[in-house]
Amino acid sequence: MIIRCELEPGARFxxxxxxxxxxxxxxxxxxxxKILASEGLVEMRPHRGSTVARISPKEIAQTFDVLGALEELxxxxxxxxxxxxxxxxxxxITTEMSSKRDxxxxxxxFELNISFHQSMIGLSGxxxxxxxxxxxxxxxxxxxxxxxxxxxxxxxxxxEHAWIxxxxxxxxxxxxxxxxxxxxxxxxxxxxxxxDA
Amino acid sequence: MIIRCELEPGARFxxxxxxxxxxxxxxxxxxxxKILASEGLVEMRPHRGSTVARISPKEIAQTFDVLGALEELxxxxxxxxxxxxxxxxxxxITTEMSSKRDxxxxxxxFELNISFHQSMIGLSGxxxxxxxxxxxxxxxxxxxxxxxxxxxxxxxxxxEHAWIxxxxxxxxxxxxxxxxxxxxxxxxxxxxxxxDA
DNA sequence: TCGTCAATTATTGCATACAAAATTACATTG
DNA sequence: CAATGTAATTTTGTATGCAATAATTGACGA
Numbered sequence: 001m002i003i004r005c006e007l008e009p010g011a012r013f014x015x016x017x018x019x020x021x022x023x024x025x026x027x028x029x030x031x032x033x034k035i036l037a038s039e040g041l042v043e044m045r046p047h048r049g050s051t052v053a054r055i056s057p058k059e060i061a062q063t064f065d066v067l068g069a070l071e072e073l074x075x076x077x078x079x080x081x082x083x084x085x086x087x088x089x090x091x092x093i094t095t096e097m098s099s100k101r102d103x104x105x106x107x108x109x110f111e112l113n114i115s116f117h118q119s120m121i122g123l124s125g126x127x128x129x130x131x132x133x134x135x136x137x138x139x140x141x142x143x144x145x146x147x148x149x150x151x152x153x154x155x156x157x158x159x160e161h162a163w164i165x166x167x168x169x170x171x172x173x174x175x176x177x178x179x180x181x182x183x184x185x186x187x188x189x190x191x192x193x194x195x196d197a
Numbered sequence: 198m199i200i201r202c203e204l205e206p207g208a209r210f211x212x213x214x215x216x217x218x219x220x221x222x223x224x225x226x227x228x229x230x231k232i233l234a235s236e237g238l239v240e241m242r243p244h245r246g247s248t249v250a251r252i253s254p255k256e257i258a259q260t261f262d263v264l265g266a267l268e269e270l271x272x273x274x275x276x277x278x279x280x281x282x283x284x285x286x287x288x289x290i291t292t293e294m295s296s297k298r299d300x301x302x303x304x305x306x307f308e309l310n311i312s313f314h315q316s317m318i319g320l321s322g323x324x325x326x327x328x329x330x331x332x333x334x335x336x337x338x339x340x341x342x343x344x345x346x347x348x349x350x351x352x353x354x355x356x357e358h359a360w361i362x363x364x365x366x367x368x369x370x371x372x373x374x375x376x377x378x379x380x381x382x383x384x385x386x387x388x389x390x391x392x393d394a
Numbered sequence: 395t396c397g398t399c400a401a402t403t404a405t406t407g408c409a410t411a412c413a414a415a416a417t418t419a420c421a422t423t424g
Numbered sequence: 425c426a427a428t429g430t431a432a433t434t435t436t437g438t439a440t441g442c443a444a445t446a447a448t449t450g451a452c453g454a
Binding site: 027030031033034038039040062063066067068069070072073086126128131132134136178 | 202232235262263266
């Protein structure tokens with residue numbers, strides 16, 4: 001609900017309120033809340049109610065920067081290990097993305113986009129890297145939902161994905177790094193620009 | 198206790214056991230456990246007892262790789278913002294490290310080492326980067342405790358810190374990146390070699 | 395009108411108890 | 425002896441209640 005912005009950033013709530021919303025008692029609710037707090041999605045301030053963590057443009061930009069660095073690390077690792085089957089799977093994801101884009105099916109498109117990036121980074125074979133990447137990517141998902149980026153950006157993004165896949169097919173690690181990073185930068189700019197407006 | 202290896206990696210325990218150890222009830226204990234699990238320090242397997250997460254040489258190596266990428270990102274950011282006061286503070290930490298090293302005060306030395314690296318990355322001004330870095334660094338702390346690296350490595354490490362500080366003083370971002378990464382690689386090798394033996 | 399202090403209320407922290415789920419041990423059968 | 429089903433035990437998931445803490449309100453005095 002937080003990631004999908006069904007709970008607005010900054011929204012304040014008490015444990016009691018959530019108990020009524022979810023129909024569970026405070027014990028499991030608190031356990032969940034503490035985890036969300038440790039992940040930075042919720043801020044708990046004892047006796048003042050918890051709040052859905054706000055996410056500032058600055059934090060979004062910083063998160064993109066870190067993701068960029070991780071993608072840069074991943075590039076050569078991926079090219080060292082990627083198989084033709086892996087490439088085929090990624091191709092399939094991009095194909096499905098196109099169809100979801102044409103159908104303007106936003107939720108499915110977003111999920112496939114996550115899938116594309118996480119599958120890509122997963123090919124690095126570095127589980128710590130993938131884990132770190134996923135956590136940060138998830139936090140940005142909120143920003144994506146907020147700006148609801150337009151079809152224009154979606155089609156640009158598709159071209160960039162194809163461009164990335166070309167580097168992957170050539171097993172050119174350094175080039176893959178550059179293209180991943182470039183895609184990352186453009187996505188960041190698109191989201192931050194929309195957020196300004 | 199986990200980070201200091203006072204709880205052995207792989208050790209199994211039930212909630213009931215920990216309740217007796219810590220003298221609290223299951224409710225707050227479970228909240229703590231869930232957080233540790235979400236941070237990857239504990240693995241919870243329902244009805245089979247939880248275990249202290251094991252940390253493999255492979256995972257250590259992968260973590261160092263990610264830290265290296267983060268340091269690479271940090272280098273230029275740091276040099277863009279660092280003040281003379283900041284540099285003086287870092288110098289002071291290295292001085293204190295030397296004295297703790299001479300006194301063979303392992304715990305203090307480790308804490309100062311954490312302080313040095315985290316202060317350095319903090320100078321990047323990127324809070325997300327610092328946060329990510331800290332989490333990964335903390336997980337490696339366990340490995341440091343395990344291998345209890347020797348005075349030999351400590352003195353090498355001190356030289357590398359001085360070498361890093363030189364690049365910082367010259368505000369050479371690219372060079373700072375390289376030296377941070379080199380230090381990272383050497384530390385990783387030292388720890389992994391010791392772990393083998 | 396402002397500030398201070400006390401009383402009230404809201405909110406949380408923790409302990410306990412019960413129920414459900416899964417594992418383990420054990421007996422029975424082929 | 426292996427395999428399977430069942431009972432007993434372990435372990436966990438959740439609900440509830442009480443106590444403690446902090447925030448808020450209101451009254452009183454300067």
